Amino acid sequence: MDNLDLTTIVSIVAGILYLLIVGAILRRRGFREWTGRFLTLYAVVLCLLELVRGISRLGWLAFLTDAILAQVVPYGTLVLALLFLHMSRSFLRLKGPGWGWWGLGLVWLAALVALENSLLSLPESLLLGSGWLGASRGTTFDVLLLGWAIFVGGAAFSTIITFTRMHQPLHRNRIAYWFLALAFTSAGAVPFFAVPDVRYEPLSSGLYLLGVLSAAYAVLTHRLFDIRQAMRRIMNYLVSTLLAVLLYTASFLVARYLFQTMPGYNPWLIGVALALLLSILFDPLLQLVRRLVSRLFSGAVYSASRTLREYSTSIGNILDLEQLATVAVGLISEAMEVRHGSLFVVHFEEGKGEGESGYFHLRGVRGMGAGEGLIPSTLSAESPVADYLRQERSPLTQYDIDLHPRFREVSSAEREWFTGLNADVYVPIYAKGEWIGFLALGPKRSGDRYFDDELTLLSTLADQTAVALENARLVDDLRARTREIERLNEDLARANLELTRVGQAKSDFIDIASHELRTPLTQVRSYSDILKEMIETDSLSAKGGTKLTQGLKKAAERLEEIINTMVDVAQIDTETLELTLFSESVDSIVKSAVDTWTTALEERNLTLTVEGLESLPSISADYKRLKQMFSHLIQNAIKYTPDGGQIRISGRMLEWTLPQDQSVEIVVADTGIGIAPEDLERIFEKFYRVGDVLLHSTGKTKFKGAGPGLGLTIARGIVEAHGGRIWAESAGHDEKTCPGGEFHIVLPVQPRSSEPENRVVFLTGQ
Ligand code: ADP
DSSP: OTTOOHHHHHHHHHHHHHHHHHHHHHHHHTTOSHHHHHHHHHHHHHHHHHHHHHHHHTTOOTTSOHHHHHHHHHHHHHHHHHHHHHHHHHHTTOSSOOHHHHHHHHHHHHHHHHHHTTTTOOOSOSSOSSGGGGOOOOHHHHHHHHHHHHHHHHHHHHHHHHHHHOOOHHHHHHHHHHHHHHHHHHHHHHHHHHOOOGGGHHHHHHHHHHHHHHHHHHHHOSSOOOHHHHHHHHHHHHHHHHHHHHHHHHHHHHHHHHHTTSTTOOHHHHHHHHHHHHHHHHHHHHHHHHHHHHHHHTOOOOOHHHHHHHHHHHHTTOOOHHHHHHHHHHHHHHHHOBSOEEEEEEEEEOOOSTTOOOEEEEEEEEEESOOTTOOOEEEETTSHHHHHHHHSOSOEEHHHHHHOGGGTTOOHHHHHHHHHHTOSEEEEEEETTEEEEEEEEOOBTTOOOOOHHHHHHHHHHHHHHHHHHHHHHHHHHHHHHHHHHHHHHHHHHHHHHHHHHHHHHHHHHHHHHHHHHHHHHHHHHHHHHHHHHHHHTTOOOHHHHHHHHHHHHHHHHHHHHHHHHHHHHHHHHTTOOOEEEEEEOHHHHHHHHHHTTHHHHHHTTOEEEEESOTTSOOEEEOHHHHHHHHHHHHHHHHHTSOTTOEEEEEEEEETTSOGGGOEEEEEEEEOSSOOOGGGTTGGGSTTOOSSOGGGSEEOSSSTTEEOOSOHHHHHHHHHHHTTOEEEEEESOOOTTTOOOEEEEEEEESSOOTTSOGGGEEEOOOO
């Protein structure tokens, strides 16, 4: 065993250590996660490299010739770099398996093999002389170095990018360990590329080992030691030691200078006196230094007991949820310098189905800096997060939700919601053993994590919040209920009013119907009585008979008309009014409607003019129905305009509409008594008539002769069935000044395609 030098021992020991590391990884993580798998593979490759190198040096592996051994390190280094890159991607949870990188790695290895075997007819070899130590820097070496640099660069780039994007201190701390692992493993490869000398081999082995240890620590440990805090402690220690040394030296020199000339000067005595003085001064000085250093590195220095006192006195009497949230989060933020935070109220709802475990409804109350984006959410009672917050009675960090195996089953929707809150820590609040809320606190201004003592303080503060939150929640519920009752009351009042109106309309209808039907019925009865008597007395002449039957016919027609009106209204009500559409001219429809009223217009001495209708395009319309509608509007105009007045019917194209929804507008205007503003809409309602129904005189064209109050309802039904609109305009109602009224009708040139098919029967051509 004369070959047993330091290099060999280090290789063998490192190889054994890697075996132990692999064992630890498999025991802690199994082979479940990709990061763990890559790390295992990485350690196995390193272990093999070290063992092969070490054992072959002992001369035990004779079949491994120098030529083969010389290949092991270069290829191994490249494979390690490629593995580290993939391990980093998986550790940083970058999306996708990185097929591109795998492809590049394979191509690179293939290129190296090709170059090495001079397949690309390059005469030199990767390794000349005695193994890689004597490597000449040829093309092959450069290709190897470039490949290594690309893979390590890729890993470094991914790590840096993820670190800068990540704002949560716990995640950043985790990534910081990855930087360490990356730095150590890269440094481990440097001796091979830069100073190929066998003496540096142990250094390289040690660096790789440190790298793997850092990576294994970061991968296997959930609660990683805080690097910032470690640095702070080291700084504290360094600064205070330095200070003590400086103080001691300076005081010693000063004392010596001052007392040297004094008789009986004894350096020992001076030394002891100074040591005494320093030991008295040192503790307060150390405290001061600690405070200064921690202020320098973190900024937040607060007293837990004072915070607790202030907190409990401030929130005790608050009954308003929002105020409670603002004060609670405000006080915490003041102490710990938190960027934002909010209070969430939790309501549990039992599951309705069999075996359903229920839900927690989470409602955010504005806190500080997180006003918007507090979207309410629901957590299933089986969710691991709900389970933790209900049971554990200790704060939960977002880092835990992201990485701890306990939260692996959290649904993606819940995960997304928590991530969206942008909080670092969730502090649950309990009252009477029930989980009733939580504080979601954002990152600290200092960029520090929430340390354990702070989490304990936060739990205590949350306990203080419980009573106030319970009270505020009750008050809030009460307020919401009062608001609901108020709203219901208003709805009830509205419904009552509507009912009264409908009731009134119904009784009006009965009055009107009996009033309307009675006249023609009386006529029928009278004519038939006269007819009977004349037949009995044998006095019925042909002329008298004709007159009587004409009277009977007229009365029957009126009855039919009233019944038709009611049927129309029923059809409009049930939306079963059927239209038969043809391409029709508005002008001819209106004129034929006017024709029916010529006699009445003459009788009442009214002038009716029709303008601008000839130029309108044909529209697709139900001739009979539109004529019925215009006829009714003209009849109304006649009825509500005093003798000698004017009626004007005009039309125009609506210019601004798109070609596919071109419309025409027709206005029927009169110089009559007009309509009061509050009646402009109501007159279209069923049975609505302005004024007392029984004061109306019945008659088709008499001034103010009323109908059953259904005409405009039918008119609107017809226009709307055509896809159009109808409305009334008037300066007001006045029987003396007669401000007049206008009825506007807008009809589409083409029927709207959205019209229900059962209402429109569209026939093309005439
Ligand atoms: P009616 O069968 O009573 O005429 P309508 O539905 O046609 O019922 O009209 C409802 C009410 O609208 C009428 O009672 C009347 O008061 C008012 N009204 C309708 N047209 C006019 C008009 N041109 N001028 C003034 N008032 C009108």
